[in-house]
Amino acid sequence: MSNWIDIASLDDIPKRGARVVKTHLGCVAIFRTHDDQVYAIDDTCPHKKGPLSEGIVHGTAVTCPLHNWVFDLKTGMAQGSDVGSVATYGVRVEDGRILLDPARLTSKLVA
Amino acid sequence: MKQKLVVIGAGMASGRMLEELFDLDRDAYDVTLFGAEPHGNYNRIMLSPVLAGDKTFEEIVTHDADWYREHGVNCRFGETVVKIDRQKKLVVSADGTTPYDKLVVATGSASFMIPVSGNDLPGVIGFRDLDDVNKMLAASDKPNGKAVIIGGGLLGLEAAAALNSQGMTVTVLHLMGHLMERQLDPAAGYLLQKELESRGINVVCEAHTKAILGHDQVDAVLMEDGTIHDADIVVMAAGIRPETRIATEAALHVERGIVVDDTMVTSDPDILALGECVEHDSTVYGLVAPLYDMAKVLARTLTNETAKFVAPSVSTKLKVTGVDLFSVGEFAEGDDREEIVFRDPGRGIYKRLILKEDRIIGTVMYGDTSDSSWFFSKIKASEDIGEIRDTLIFGPAFQGGTPLDPLAAVAALPDDAEICGCNGICKSTITKAIADGAHDLAAIKATTKASASCGSCTGLVEQVLAVSLGDDFVLPAPQSICGCTDLAHEDVRRIIKSQQLKTMPAVMQECGWKTSCGCHVCRPALNYYLIAEWPLEYKDDAQSRFVNERNHANIQKDGTYSVLPRMWGGMTTPDELRAIADAADKYNVPAVKVTGGQRIDLLGVQKEDLPNMWADLNEAGMVSGHAYSKGLRTVKTCVGTDFCRFGTQDSTGLGIKLEKLLWGSWTPHKVKLAVSGCPRNCAEATCKDVGIICVDSGFEVSVGGAAGMELKETEALAKAATEQEAIELTVAFIQLYREHARYLDRAYKWVTKVGLDWVKERVVDDLEERAALCERFEISQSVYRTDPWAEQSTPEFAQRKWSPIADLTLEAAE
Ligand code: SRM
Ligand SMILES: Cc1cc2nc3c(=O)[nH]c(=O)nc-3n(C[C@H](O)[C@H](O)[C@H](O)COP(=O)(O)OP(=O)(O)OC[C@H]3O[C@@H](n4cnc5c(N)ncnc54)[C@H](O)[C@@H]3O)c2cc1C
Ligand code: SF4
Ligand code: FES
Numbered sequence: 001m002s003n004w005i006d007i008a009s010l011d012d013i014p015k016r017g018a019r020v021v022k023t024h025l026g027c028v029a030i031f032r033t034h035d036d037q038v039y040a041i042d043d044t045c046p047h048k049k050g051p052l053s054e055g056i057v058h059g060t061a062v063t064c065p066l067h068n069w070v071f072d073l074k075t076g077m078a079q080g081s082d083v084g085s086v087a088t089y090g091v092r093v094e095d096g097r098i099l100l101d102p103a104r105l106t107s108k109l110v111a
Numbered sequence: 112m113k114q115k116l117v118v119i120g121a122g123m124a125s126g127r128m129l130e131e132l133f134d135l136d137r138d139a140y141d142v143t144l145f146g147a148e149p150h151g152n153y154n155r156i157m158l159s160p161v162l163a164g165d166k167t168f169e170e171i172v173t174h175d176a177d178w179y180r181e182h183g184v185n186c187r188f189g190e191t192v193v194k195i196d197r198q199k200k201l202v203v204s205a206d207g208t209t210p211y212d213k214l215v216v217a218t219g220s221a222s223f224m225i226p227v228s229g230n231d232l233p234g235v236i237g238f239r240d241l242d243d244v245n246k247m248l249a250a251s252d253k254p255n256g257k258a259v260i261i262g263g264g265l266l267g268l269e270a271a272a273a274l275n276s277q278g279m280t281v282t283v284l285h286l287m288g289h290l291m292e293r294q295l296d297p298a299a300g301y302l303l304q305k306e307l308e309s310r311g312i313n314v315v316c317e318a319h320t321k322a323i324l325g326h327d328q329v330d331a332v333l334m335e336d337g338t339i340h341d342a343d344i345v346v347m348a349a350g351i352r353p354e355t356r357i358a359t360e361a362a363l364h365v366e367r368g369i370v371v372d373d374t375m376v377t378s379d380p381d382i383l384a385l386g387e388c389v390e391h392d393s394t395v396y397g398l399v400a401p402l403y404d405m406a407k408v409l410a411r412t413l414t415n416e417t418a419k420f421v422a423p424s425v426s427t428k429l430k431v432t433g434v435d436l437f438s439v440g441e442f443a444e445g446d447d448r449e450e451i452v453f454r455d456p457g458r459g460i461y462k463r464l465i466l467k468e469d470r471i472i473g474t475v476m477y478g479d480t481s482d483s484s485w486f487f488s489k490i491k492a493s494e495d496i497g498e499i500r501d502t503l504i505f506g507p508a509f510q511g512g513t514p515l516d517p518l519a520a521v522a523a524l525p526d527d528a529e530i531c532g533c534n535g536i537c538k539s540t541i542t543k544a545i546a547d548g549a550h551d552l553a554a555i556k557a558t559t560k561a562s563a564s565c566g567s568c569t570g571l572v573e574q575v576l577a578v579s580l581g582d583d584f585v586l587p588a589p590q591s592i593c594g595c596t597d598l599a600h601e602d603v604r605r606i607i608k609s610q611q612l613k614t615m616p617a618v619m620q621e622c623g624w625k626t627s628c629g630c631h632v633c634r635p636a637l638n639y640y641l642i643a644e645w646p647l648e649y650k651d652d653a654q655s656r657f658v659n660e661r662n663h664a665n666i667q668k669d670g671t672y673s674v675l676p677r678m679w680g681g682m683t684t685p686d687e688l689r690a691i692a693d694a695a696d697k698y699n700v701p702a703v704k705v706t707g708g709q710r711i712d713l714l715g716v717q718k719e720d721l722p723n724m725w726a727d728l729n730e731a732g733m734v735s736g737h738a739y740s741k742g743l744r745t746v747k748t749c750v751g752t753d754f755c756r757f758g759t760q761d762s763t764g765l766g767i768k769l770e771k772l773l774w775g776s777w778t779p780h781k782v783k784l785a786v787s788g789c790p791r792n793c794a795e796a797t798c799k800d801v802g803i804i805c806v807d808s809g810f811e812v813s814v815g816g817a818a819g820m821e822l823k824e825t826e827a828l829a830k831a832a833t834e835q836e837a838i839e840l841t842v843a844f845i846q847l848y849r850e851h852a853r854y855l856d857r858a859y860k861w862v863t864k865v866g867l868d869w870v871k872e873r874v875v876d877d878l879e880e881r882a883a884l885c886e887r888f889e890i891s892q893s894v895y896r897t898d899p900w901a902e903q904s905t906p907e908f909a910q911r912k913w914s915p916i917a918d919l920t921l922e923a924a925e
Contacts, residue, residue, distance in 0.1 A: 008916040015288070016628065016654040019916040027915065034628040035296060037445055051670045054658040056631035063631035065658040065666055070631075074446050105919065 004092070004099035010036065011096070018053035018062070023105050028089055029053035030098060031073050033060055038098055039073035040091040046084035113141045116413070117202055117211035119192045119357070121146025123155055124386030124402040125217035126174045131410035133182055139414055142184045143209055145202070148240055149189040151175040155240070156399060159430050162244050163273035195361040197379055213413060216369060216377070216384040218354040220397070225261060225349050229323030235345045238270050250344040251277040258282070259332045259342040261320055263290040265429060267348030268307065272431040274346075275312050282340050283307070284318035284332065286349070289616070294427045294438040298454075298461050298627070299477040301616040306434055306459075353388045353395055368395040373419040375409040385409045391420060398425050426487055428480070437483040440473030440490055441465055448472070453504045456621040462504060469497040482506030521574040530575065531561035531568045538575060545579045552576070570602045593632035595624050600853040604640050613645050615652060629655075636854035639741065642777050643849050646891035659739035663899045664721055667714065674700075674713040674724055676733040677774065680748040680766035680786075681709030690731030698724050708745035708783070710736060719914050725900035734898035737774065741855070744783045746770040747795065751788030751805065760805035762788035765834055769841060775896040776888070779852040779861070782845060797825050800848075800858040801841050810837035814844055815859040815867070823859045826867055829875045843874045843884040850887075 013019050013032040020027040020043050027043035029052050037060065043053050050066030060073045070079040076088040090101025118125050121144055129142065146152075150172075157171040179186045187204065194203035201210040222237025224230045236246050247270070250256050256279045260267045263285030275281045283290075289300030290307075304314050319335035323345055332340045353368040364370040364378035368390030375383050385405040387397060396402060401423055411418035426439035441448075442465050453462040460478035464471050464486065470493050474486045485506060489496060496503055526539035536559050544558045555561055555572055562572045576584045591597050598606075603622055612618045615637055619629060629637065634655035641649040653661050664672035676691065691711055695703050701715035716724060725735075737743060748766030752758035766786040773782070785796035786803045796802030798818035802825045804811045809832045816825035828844060831837035844858075847870060852861035862870060873880045903912075 005917075005919065012916050014654055022915045022918040022920050024920050030916070035442075048668065049670070051666075054662070054666065054670075056634060056657065057654065058628055058630040058634065059626055061630075066668065068631065100919075102919075 005102050007098045007100050009096055010093050010098055016057040020053045025105060031057055038091050038093050040089035040100060041073060041076050042086040045069060046086060114212040115210060116140035116142045116213050117209055118144045118215045118217060120217035120219055121152050122217060122219045123399055124406055126152035127403050128385060128406035128409050131406050132413060135410055135414045144184050145187045145190050145192045145204060147191040158244050159269035159273055162247060163276050168241060192357060195357055197361055214382045216358055216388060217386045218388045220351040220353045220387040222347050223350040223352045224347050227320055227322050229325060232323055232325045232329045234329035235323060238266050238346055238348050251279050256343045257341050258344050258346060259340050260346045260348055262348035269430055270346050270348055271312050275310055282313040284320060285316045286318060288316055296442055296475050297616045298620050299475050301620055302459055302461055302477045351397055355388055366390050374412040375405055375420060383409055392422060394422060400425050424490060435478055435480045437476045437480040439487055442473045442475050451504045454620060454623045456623050461620060464504060469495050471496060522578045530571050536561040541575050542579055570599050592636055593630055595626045595629050595633050596622055598622055607640055607644050613648050639777060639854050646894050663735055665739045671715045671717055672721060674716050675736040675738040676728050677736040678710040679770050680746055680763050687733060690728060694724050694727050709747050722903055722913050729900055735900050741780050742777045743773040744781050747785040749788050749793040755788055757791060758788035759807050762786040762805050776892060778849055779854050780857045801844060803837055812837055812840045815862040817857055817859050839881060839885055840874060842888050843881045846884040846888040847873055
C-alpha cells in the first residue's frame with residue numbers, strides 16, 4: 001500500500017481539461033474527462049516535448065497541442081499511426097479530492 | 112408479557128417494515144408508532160402527481176389509522192419524538208415518556224435548505240410532505256404566480272413540471288452543467304432540458320444562487336452573476352439531509368446517516384434503524400427500493416431470523432408525464448469500461464450502455480425506455496452479453512433486421528420542405544426536376560438553382576437525388592468534419608441554425624455524433640459555429656479551443672508563449688514602448704521582435720508569468736493582439752495623408768477605426784486587413800483578407816487576398832465614396848464570411864467556393880442585407896469586443912489556472 005498524495009480538489013481541473021503537478025521527474029499532467037474520470041500521465045510528448053496538459057481532451061484521449069499526436073489517457077499509448085508512449089500514474093478521486101499514487105514517482109527516483 | 116416495540120416515524124420505510132413484521136409474527140410485539148405528520152402513512156413518491164393535480168391525497172394513502180388499529184398498533188400521529196433515553200430505555204415526546212424494549216428509528220430525511228441569506232423567508236418551501244404540497248398548491252392558485260425551483264434533480268424537476276401544469280411560470284436553477292447529473296450523462300440531460308423548455312419551463316444550468324430576497328415573504332432569487340429571478344415561491348429541491356438529530360443527541364454512531372450493520376442494528380443493540388435516515392456501508396439511500404429491502408431485513412432481525420441487507424442497484428425513472436427516462440448503475444466511462452451508444456435524433460432517442468468485461472453495468476435511456484427492464488435484468492443478473500453484443504443496444508425485439516438508413520430522414524421530408532435557403536427551393540421542385548431528367552448535382556443547379564449559391568445545401572440536394580434515383584445515383588462520399596460524424600461542415604451548420612441548437616451536447620445529439628464528446632477536430636469547429644450563430648446565448652467553451660486560444664498566447668516549440676499586445680493600426684507611443692520594455696525586463700523575456708504585422712512580439716514567456724505580465728500591460732492601456740486567434744489579427748496601415756506627400760486619405764485613421772471595430776471577433780480562420788493611403792500600396796493591402804486602397808475619389812475595397820501558403824491577390828469588391836461606406840462594406844463582408852465559411856477556410860477559399868458575385872449581391876448590391884449583416888456583426892461584438900486578459904489576469908484567476916496545481920518536488924525529496 002502506498003500513501004496516496006492529496007493533490008487538489010477535482011474542481012480545480014476543468015472538465016475536459018488538465019493541470020500539471022510538478023515533480024522531481026518533471027511535470028505530471030492530471031486530466032479530467034467530460035464524465036469526471038481522472039488520469040495522470042507524463043506531461044511531455046515523446047515527439048517533440050509538447051505539453052500534453054495543454055492539448056484538447058476528448059473521450060479518454062488527448063491531442064498534443066504541438067503536432068496533434070493523440071494519446072490514450074488510460075494506457076499512455078500514442079494512437080493511430082504514431083508510435084510512442086508516455087508513463088501513466090495511479091490516480092483516483094475520493095470525496096472530491098484527487099489522490100496521486102506516488103509509488104511510480106519514488107521508485108523511479110530510487111532506480 | 113409481550114415485548115414493547117416503539118417506532119419513530121410513520122413513513123414509507125416503517126410502513127413496509129410493519130407489514131413485513133406482522134406477516135412474520137403478528138403477536139411478537141406491542142407496537143407504538145410515533146409520526147410527526149398528523150396522519151398515517153402515504154406513498155410519498157406520489158406527492159408529485161398530487162401536486163400536478165393528477166391524483167388526490169386520499170388516493171395515495173397506504174396505511175391509514177384504521178389499518179394500524181386493525182393491526183393493534185398504538186398510533187401517536189402528530190407527535191414528534193424529541194429525545195431517546197438509552198439508559199432508561201424510553202422515548203420522550205410532548206405527551207410524556209414511552210418505554211421500549213426494542214426501538215426502531217425511521218425518521219426519513221428533510222429537504223436541504225441551501226445556506227444562503229433569506230432561506231428562512233415565508234414562501235421558501237421544501238418538497239417533502241403533504242404540508243409542502245399544500246403550500247405550493249395555495250401559491251399556484253393565485254393568477255400569474257411565479258415559482259423558482261432550486262435544484263434540477265429528480266425532485267426539483269417533478270415539482271417544476273407539476274407547477275408548470277398548474278399554470279405557474281417556472282424557473283429551474285441548477286448548479287451543475289446539466290440536469291439530473293447524478294442519473295444522466297450530458298446527452299440525456301440535454302434532451303430532458305429541451306423537453307422541459309418546450310413546455311415553457313425556464314431552465315438555467317450552472318446557476319449559482321447568492322441570496323433569496325424579500326422582506327416578510329420571498330420576492331426573488333439573486334444569482335452570483337447578478338441575475339434576478341422573480342418568485343412568489345421558492346422550492347428547495349437541492350438535496351435531502353438524513354433526519355438524525357435525535358439519534359445524534361442519544362450518542363448513537365452517526366455519520367451522514369445513523370450507522371447500521373447488515374442486520375439494521377445501530378451501535379446500540381436494542382435500537383434498529385431503516386429508511387433514508389440510515390447509512391449502511393458508507394451509503395445513504397434516497398429511493399424506496401433499497402428501503403423496502405431494509406424493511407424485510409429489519410423485520411427478520413426483530414423476530415430473530417437471520418437476514419442481511421445487501422446494497423442493490425437502484426434505477427431511476429422521472430415521474431413527469433410525457434418524459435421517458437431511465438437510468439441505472441454506473442454511467443461514467445472508465446479504464447475497463449466500454450460503451451455502446453445509440454442516437455436517433457429525429458425521434459429524440461438516446462440510449463447508452465456501459466459494459467465491463469462483457470457485462471452491462473449501467474445504462475442511461477431517454478425517449479424510449481421500453482427495453483429498460485430487459486437491460487436492468489441483465490445488469491442485476493450480471494449476464495454475459497458477449498454473444499449478443501453486436502445487436503444488444505436494439506433490445507429484446509431485435510430480429511436481425513435492417514440497419515439504420517441515413518437517407519430515411521430525407522425521404523421523410525414533406526414536399527414543401529425548403530432545401531435551398533438562398534434560392535427558396537423546396538423539395539418538390541427538386542424531385543420534379545429529377546423526374547424531368549436532371550440526374551446529377553450540376554443539372555439540378557442548372558435547372559433549379561438549388562445549391563448554386565452558398566452551397567451549404569449541397570449535401571441535402573444530393574440526398575434528395577439519392578432517394579429519388581436509388582441505385583442510379585451514386586452519392587459522393589461526403590466530406591465529413593471528422594471521424595465523429597458523417598456530416599459535412601455545411602450540414603452541421605444548417606442543422607445548428609434550423610433546429611436552434613445552442614449547446615455542444617445538443618449538436619452532438621441531434622446530428623448523431625458517434626463519440627461521447629467529439630475530438631480535437633470537430634470540437635473547435637462546433638464551438639465556432641455555435642458562437643457565430645448564437646453570440647448572445649452560447650457560452651464559449653475554453654476546453655474546445657486549441658491551446659493558443661485557451662491561453663490567449665501563442666505556444667512556442669518549447670512550451671513557452673509569446674505575448675503580443677495590439678498596436679492599433681500599427682501606431683504606438685513612447686509610453687507603450689516603455690511599458691513593453693519594462694515588461695520585457697521584468698519577466699526576463701528572451702526575445703523581442705518586430706513582427707510582419709506592424710507590432711512587437713515578446714517571445715519565450717513562461718506560462719505562469721502570462722497573467723502578471725498582462726496585468727502590467729493592461730495597466731499601461733494595452734490589450735491582447737489576438738496573434739493566436741481565428742479572429743481579427745492586424746490592420747496594417749501606412750502613414751497616409753498625415754505625413755506622406757502622396758497620401759490621398761487618412762489611411763492610418765481608417766485602419767485604426769476598423770481595428771477598433773473588428774477586434775475580438777471570432778472568425779472561421781484568421782482575418783487580416785490593411786489600408787494603404789495611395790495605389791503605391793505601402794501597407795500591402797492587396798494580399799489581405801480585406802484590403803483598402805485610398806484614392807482621390809474615395810476607397811477601393813478588395814477582398815480574398817493572402818500571402819501565406821498560397822499567394823493571392825485581392826479582387827475588387829466595390830468602390831466606396833465615403834469612409835463610412837468603406838467600413839460598412841468591410842464589416843458586411845466579414846460577417847458574411849463568419850456566417851457561411853467552413854471553419855478553417857481563409858476568406859479567399861470561401862470566396863472561391865461561393866463566387867465573388869454571390870458575395871457582391873449581398874454585400875454591395877443589396878443595401879438592406881448589408882445593413883442586416885452589419886447589425887448582426889455588432890450584436891456579436893457586443894459580447895466579444897473585449898480584452899480576454901482584463902478578466903484572466905485578476906489574481907484569483909491567475910491562481911486558479913496558470914500555475915501547477917501541486918508541487919511535489921519537495922515531498923518527493925523527503
Ligand atoms: C509573429 C509573426 C512572424 C513575425 O515575426 O513577423 C507570425 C508568426 C506566426 N505565424 Fe504568421 N506570423 C506573422 C505574420 C504573418 C504574415 C504577414 C502579415 O500578416 O502581414 C503572413 C502572411 C499573410 C497571410 O496571412 O496571408 C503569415 C502567414 C501565416 C500562415 C499561413 C496562413 C495561410 O492561410 O496561408 C500561418 C499558418 C496558419 O495560420 O495556419 C501562420 C502562422 C503563424 C504562427 C502562429 C505559427 C503557429 O501556428 O504557431 C506563428 C507564431 C509564432 C509565435 O510563436 O509567435 N502565419 N503570418 C507575424 C505576426 C504578425 C502579427 O503581428 O500578428
Ligand atoms: C416528492 C417526492 C418524490 C419521490 N419520488 C420517488 C420516486 O419516484 N422513486 C423513489 O424510489 N423514491 C422517491 N422519493 C423518495 C421516497 O419517498 C423516500 O425514499 C421514502 O419516502 C423514504 O422513506 P422513509 O420512511 O425513510 O422516510 P419518510 O417517508 O420521509 O418518513 C419519515 C417520517 O418520519 C417522520 N419523523 C421524522 N422525525 C420524527 C420524529 N422525531 N418523531 C416522529 N416522527 C418523525 C417524518 O415526519 C416522516 O413522516 C420521492 C420523495 C419525494 C418527497
Ligand atoms: S501609400 Fe505609400 S506613398 Fe502612399 S501615402 Fe502611404 S507611404 Fe505614402
Ligand atoms: S510534440 Fe507532441 S505531437 Fe509533436
